[in-house]
Amino acid sequence: MIGIIIFERKDYYLVKLILSNFQEFYEDDILFCAVIDNYVNSLIYNLTDVAYYENVLKLFYETNNCNINSKNKKILKNRLFEMYDIVSNNENIKKKDRQRIVKQISCFSNNKETQTMNDLSCSYEIENMFPFSKSDVLSEIDGLTEANCDKKYVDLTHKYVISIDSKGNCIDDAFSLDKDEKGNYILTIYIADVESVVPLNSKLDKEAYKRGFTIYLPDNYIPMFPNRLSTNLLSLNKQGLKKVFAYEFVFTPSMTLKNDDVKIYKAIISVSRNYSYNEIGKVFKKNKKEAQFLSNVFEFSEKLNISSNYFENEEKIKQDLNKNVFATVVAKFMVLTNYFVSSKFLKLNYPFLYYNNDNIINELGAIDLDILQNDKLEDIMNLINTSYLKSFYSTVNKGHLGFGLDTYCHTTNPIRNYASLTIQRLTEQFIVQNIHDDDTIYFWEDYLKDLEKHLNERKKINGYYCSEYVKKEFSRKTKSKKK
Numbered sequence: 140m141i142g143i144i145i146f147e148r149k150d151y152y153l154v155k156l157i158l159s160n161f162q163e164f165y166e167d168d169i170l171f172c173a174v175i176d177n178y179v180n181s182l183i184y185n186l187t188d189v190a191y192y193e194n195v196l197k198l199f200y201e202t203n204n205c206n207i208n209s210k211n212k213k214i215l216k217n218r219l220f221e222m223y224d225i226v227s228n229n230e231n232i233k234k235k236d237r238q239r240i241v242k243q244i245s246c247f248s249n250n251k252e253t254q255t256m257n258d259l260s261c262s263y264e265i266e267n268m269f270p271f272s273k274s275d276v277l278s279e280i281d282g283l284t285e286a287n288c289d290k291k292y293v294d295l296t297h298k299y300v301i302s303i304d305s306k307g308n309c310i311d312d313a314f315s316l317d318k319d320e321k322g323n324y325i326l327t328i329y330i331a332d333v334e335s336v337v338p339l340n341s342k343l344d345k346e347a348y349k350r351g352f353t354i355y356l357p358d359n360y361i362p363m364f365p366n367r368l369s370t371n372l373l374s375l376n377k378q379g380l381k382k383v384f385a386y387e388f389v390f391t392p393s394m395t396l397k398n399d400d401v402k403i404y405k406a407i408i409s410v411s412r413n414y415s416y417n418e419i420g421k422v423f424k425k426n427k428k429e430a431q432f433l434s435n436v437f438e439f440s441e442k443l444n445i446s447s448n449y450f451e452n453e454e455k456i457k458q459d460l461n462k463n464v465f466a467t468v469v470a471k472f473m474v475l476t477n478y479f480v481s482s483k484f485l486k487l488n489y490p491f492l493y494y495n496n497d498n499i500i501n502e503l504g505a506i507d508l509d510i511l512q513n514d515k516l517e518d519i520m521n522l523i524n525t526s527y528l529k530s531f532y533s534t535v536n537k538g539h540l541g542f543g544l545d546t547y548c549h550t551t552n553p554i555r556n557y558a559s560l561t562i563q564r565l566t567e568q569f570i571v572q573n574i575h576d577d578d579t580i581y582f583w584e585d586y587l588k589d590l591e592k593h594l595n596e597r598k599k600i601n602g603y604y605c606s607e608y609v610k611k612e613f614s615r616k617t618k619s620k621k622k
Contacts, residue, residue, distance in 0.1 A: 142170060146177060149191055158198055171199060182240045183232070255611045256359065263604040265354065267361050269346060292382060293406040299432070300329060301412045302375055303419070303469050309353070309362070310375040311552040311559075313383075313410055314472055316436050323397070324390040324439055328476045329408055331373050332382035333553040334563040343368070348590075351597035353555035356608055362555075369554050377410040384563060386476050394442045401479060403570050419465050433465075440468040445475050445544075473551045474542060480562065481548035485536055489569045490583035492558055492591065494547050495537040496530040532558055532594045534587045558594055561587070 145154055178192035232240070260266050295315075302313035310331070317325045337343045347363050354361040362369050375381050382405065389400035412429070414422070422429050477494075484491040530541070539547035550566070553559040565583065568574045 142173070145170075145174065145195060149188070151191060151194055154195060155198055174199065183236075255608055256356075256361070258611070259604060259607055263600055263607075265350075265361060265601070265604055269365050291405055293385070293404055295327075295385065295406045296380065296409045298327070298408060300408050300410050301414060301432075302410060303414045303416065303465050305416055305466075309369045309554050310413060311554045312469075312473060313375045313408070316432075316439060319389075322392045324392075324394075326388045326390065326439070326472070326475075328386040328388075328472055328551070329375065329381075329383040329406070330386070330476070330551050330559075330563070331375050331554055332384055332405060332563070333373055333560050334567055335382055335405075336368075336373060337364075337560070339564065347557055347560065348593070351557050351594050352601060354601050354605065356605060357612070363557065364554060373554050375408075375410050375413075377413050380407050380409055382406075383408055384566065386479065388475065388479070390443075394444075403480075403483075403566060405571060414465075416466055437464065437468060440471055443471050443475070445471060445478060445542075474544075474547075476551050477548050478542075478544055478546065480550045480566065481536070481546040483570070484548075484565070485546050487569070489565070489575065490580060490587055491534065491536075491565060492548065492561055492587050493533050493536045494530060494539065494549050494558070495533050496539045496541040496547070497537070531598075532591050534584075534591055558590075561590060 141154070141157055144150055144157065174192060174195055177188070178196055181188035181192050256267060298315045298317075300313050300315045302310045304310050312331070313329045315325075315327045315329075317327075319325060337347065343364065350361075350363045353363045353369075364373070375383070385402070385404050385406040385408075387400075387402040387404075389397045391397065419433065422433060481491070481493060485493075530539075536546050538545045548562055549556050549558045550562040551559060553563050568579060568583075
């Protein structure tokens with residue numbers, strides 16, 4: 140009966156009513172697979188039905204009576220991947236139609252997943268899709284759009300704030316640079332305030348804990364948070380007001396950091412511009428005002444000396460970071476923030492999660508290689524190994540030899556790194572709210588010991604996953620080229 144309503148009457152609201160109220164009408168995997176097949180076929184043969192079948196599939200996910208489990212999700216993913224490959228290589232379908240169909244399948248599956256990702260997901264327990272619906276995500280986000288009404292946030296919407304990022308999809312950080320009447324530089328780093336939006340032990344938090352990190356692959360990525368959150372509501376893009384942690388550094392004209400004037404507080408900002416590294420060169424040609432600001436930022440960065448090892452060789456940095464000088468600028472600002480926060484907690488002797496390293500390696504950027512154009516598999520594998528396997532999290536500080544620093548942490552990318560999110564929570568309780576009673580200290584001591592082990596293990600697994608992914612994709616695309 141339900142099959143007739145779905146496939147012949149195509150009455151979405153009646154289907155929704157039945158699935159929501161009568162569990163006995165759900166005919167298990169057979170019905171689910173039939174909807175998937177009709178959805179894919181509509182993409183190819185009948186565009187008018189695409190939206191309908193897509194909405195019906197979403198009903199299966201969001202309706203409790205349907206009980207769409209991990210097995211059923213894999214059925215959907217496998218079928219979508221299968222059709223993705225078939226359509227991509229089907230020369231009987233016009234090129235424009237192939238592109239449209241592939242894009243549609245990619246969007247519905249939450250990201251441009253590949254068969255390789257699907258093959259590896261079970262072995263490494265890394266899933267691209269999330270085990271909850273958009274409504275679950277929205278129900279856990281409280282008051283984000285009313286951030287400007289929250290009294291504990293300082294209003295900095297008058298500041299000229301920019302972000303510079305490699306791709307601009309998920310923007311954790313931004314900054315502003317000003318001068319006071321005494322000629323002091325005021326550098327303020329803004330980090331997306333994730334901890335106020337994602338409560339500890341919530342559904343979102345538990346899934347982020349499980350994943351540990353956003354995984355960056357040469358031609359793809361697996362986010363720590365759903366894209367609706369990571370690329371929109373949390374991301375520091377220029378749409379609307381944003382909650383942030385503000386780290387305000389005051390440097391004298393001679394570039395001496397005035398430690399007494401360093402402030403950590405919560406603020407509301409309105410981001411003025413989101414730059415990608417590729418856009419910076421164009422700005423200097425088109426907009427004199429923005430070009431002057433960026434020139435001042437670059438000159439300030441040139442004077443900023445934080446790390447005795449890594450930043451002493453600017454040419455090496457430019458080469459490592461896609462030969463873009465502003466990648467060096469942003470890297471310096473983030474290293475400064477991470478170093479300061481770690482130093483502050485070390486001095487106060489509060490529970491903390493340090494990021495230690497005993498190898499001189501590049502820890503600045505995510506893997507962002509185009510394996511379609513780079514045939515040097517050995518170089519790719521070396522970068523993966525150094526990026527994922529050499530450093531480690533610990534509740535005991537052992538310094539970061541790679542940067543030449545006596546202490547270090549991750550706190551500047553909470554949308555992509557669970558350690559950063561955790562340190563935000565520590566900063567909120569111990570620094571912003573100044574809560575440091577025995578119960579709070581004991582709780583975090585126990586919590587961080589378990590988290591340390593989990594993140595280090597997850598980091599290794601992610602590294603092995605990336606290595607295996609690159610090998611498989613490299614092999615597949617090499618064979619494809621030869622054909």
